[in-house]
Amino acid sequence: MSSAENTNDGVAKFEVPDRGALGTIQHWLHVNPALVPLIVLLMSVLVFGLLLGSKFFSPFALTLILQQTAIVGIVGAAQSLVILTAGIDLSVGAIMVLSSVVMGQFTFRYGIPVEIAIVCGLLCGTFVGFLNGWLIAVMKLPPFIVTLGMWQIALATNFLYSANETIRSQVISTEAPLLQVFGEKFTIGADEAGRGGANFTIGVIFMVMLVVVLAYVLKQTAWGRHVYAVGDDPEAAELSGVNVKGTLISVYMLSGLICAFAGWALIGRIGSVSPTSGQLANIESITAVVIGGISLFGGRGSILGMLFGALIVGVFTLGLRLLGADAQWTYLLIGALIIGAVAVDQWIRKVSV
Amino acid sequence: MEPILKGRGLVKRYGKVTALDHCDFDLMPGEILAVIGDNGAGKSSLIKAVSGAVIPDEGEVFLEGKKIHFTSPIQAREAGIETVYQTLAMSPALSIADNMFMGRELRKPGFMGKWMRQLDRPEMERRARDKLTELGLMTIQNINQAVETLSGGQRQGVAVARAAAFGSKVIILDEPTAALGVKESRKVLELIQDVKSRGIPIILISHNMPHVFEVADRIHVHRLGKRLCVINPKDYTMSDAVAFMTGAKEAPTQTEAA
Structure with missing residues (x-):
């Protein structure tokens, strides 16, 4: 028991490393991943406000972006x-359209x-999400492949079932x-x-509420922490006592449910129920997520960042259109933003020693 | 004295390979028991069998004299056996407090906890900070900093603190110093002594003979899937231990008293 004397405060001290100015910024971004997109x-x-003046910098134009x-x-x-x-969900757009149909x-x-x-539409989206989650968590198939397949299946089901008819x-x-x-709009x-x-619109309010609620859930509940832990290192999460399979399935189910809500919102946005709408939703959503600073390798980033990312795309789209630029400039700039965002993500990751 | 954790006739086969061959195991209350053995001797299988990570094909495990049958590490954890894995099993991007309470988070009392499922962060942070202070690890100033911003030794420290915070009966440490430098190893060894002084018995799996001889009360030498002998580090030298382990020297026949 010679160790008993060692129990004073001097035991096992570890030094705190010194960071430079750049390191401090890096550390800050590491703690607040939504800061870059903001x-x-x-x-x-x-910039667009300065270039376009009140044409852009008006409540009308700014809420139009929303x-x-x-x-x-x-x-x-x-x-x-x-x-x-x-993971990745390539089937989000297809689930959305299928649910709206x-x-x-x-x-x-x-x-x-x-x-x-x-309610049936919402259940339909949740069910497709469950299929994704089950195949990924239980059958251990890669998310990319599962959702690539599910994208085609859901889209084909959508066309077959609706007979390609628009309501x-x-x-x-x-x-x-x-x-x-x-x-529904109010002014x-x-x-x-x-x-x-x-x-x-109700759609805008729903989007903001959804992001706020999810931000709370991810930050303040055990389930939310488990989502991060599973994305970070599934084996470590399992050994720490997290139900990895259950968490994964619930995430894909919730994703399906949210997509079904998006399908409902889509009807409100375009007015009709069209089986050919929303084809780019998967790419656009991934773009928003990446620009928003959420790491494609999982476990890092905040959902608020995604909202900022989506808004950045919206601001560029409207701003460039009002400037009279070719729409291709928008895509070019968005492309550059995506690559820049991933580069920043890689840099932030290096904070780990 | 009755062993706190006891294994009898444990057998584990993987196909044609017999990892555990009617192996016995005893951990006495309050001691540090080192488990040493050559690569492939079955150390890991033994530890996994008593901690629920693998289910032995034959044999029995007793905790405080009661027969137990774990089918997952979670069950072992609930029974008070904590394992610090070599990989540490931590989520690098999450904070120290989040990691310490992963899988057993505390919820706020009342409406916010019950209906809004809100975590009791202040309480989790307070307990995490207390535990780290208790173990002299409070140069980690910010309990909310991500684990990946810590050095290897600090991470090991947090993992040991997590085990010490919840492991009420037994703590198993798998190669805790393998990935560390000299200075950090020293700190982790001090931590181990510190945990022991709180009366919690520890199983230490290590390849590092100086470390084993420094902290262990008894050494379980594992060879060819079974317990070859248990020796007292005061009675034998490190080269004796290595010789037993590799079969270069005949093992002492008498059963060692604790």
Whole structure:
């Protein structure tokens, strides 16, 4: 028991390493991963505001960006959860469209009350998410392959089931307006003629609420911490007592559910139920997630960053259009942002010794 | 004295390979028992068999005299046996506090905890800080810093602190100094002594003879899937131990008293 004397404060001290100025910035970004996209967002708003003046820097234009971002933001929230577990969900867009088609067709083909049809659509999205999660967690298949396959399957099911028929906006608004509820708009501060002012849709509010709720869940609940731990190192998480399979399946199910909500919001945005809509949602959501600073290797980043990432894309799209630039400039700049974001992510990772 | 953790006739086969061949094992209360053996001797299988990571094909394990049958490390953990794996089993991007409570998080009392499932961060941070202070690790100033920003020794320290915080009966350390430099190894050895002085018995698996001889009360020499002998480090030299381990020297026949 010679060790008993060693129990004073002098035992096992470890030195704190000294960081330089650059190291301090690196450390800061490491702690606050949403900071980079936030700065980029504010700067891009500022630059376009200076270039375009009140044409861009008006409540109308700025809220228009929010409306245009709503669908990508909602799908991006689903994508964020999946990417945090070091997975990827290529089927988000297909799940979204399939769910919206189920909501529409159940209402109009079978005459099911619209509320029940919506619930069926939400369940449909959750079920496809469950299939993804089960194949990935239990069958141990790579997420990329599973969701690549599920993308095709869900999209084909969508076309086969809907017979490629669009349900027109007018029919929906007269017979089942609930389907379009996410498109409902309210305006603050318009002039007498009803122009300008800040326009908010239910879809925009839903997106913001969703991100806030998920940010809380990821940060403040055990499940949220488990999502990060699973993405960081699944074996370590398992040994620490995390139910890795259960966490993965629940993440993909929640992702499917959120995509189904996005499908509902999509009806509100475009007015009709169209099986050909939303084809780019998977790529756009991954773009938002990556620009938002969430690591594709999992376990790092914040969902707020994804929202900033989606908004950056929205700001560039509208800003460049108002400037009269070729739309290809938008893609070019977004491409550069994606590569820049991943480079920053790699740099931040190096903080680990 | 009754062993706190006891294995009898443990057998584990992987296909045609017999990793454990009717192996016995005893851990006495309050001691540091080192387990040494050549690569492939079955040390890891033995430790996994008593900690629930593998299920032995035959044989029995007793904890405090009661027969137990773990089917997962989680069950062993619930019974008070904590293992610090060589890989440490920590999530590098998460904070020290998050890692210490991973899989057994505390929730806030009342509405926020019950319905909003909110974690009780202040309480988890307080307990994590207390535990690290208790073990003299409080030069880690920020309990919320990510584990990956810590040095190897600090990480090992956090992993040991996690085990000490929850391991009420037995702590198993798998090669705790293997990846560390001289200075950091020293600190971890001090930590081990410190945990022992709190009365928690420790199983130490190590290849490092000087470390083993420094901290162990008894040494379990493992060879060819079974316990060859148990020696007292005061009675034998390191080269004796290595000779037993490799079969170069005949093992002492008498059963060693604790």
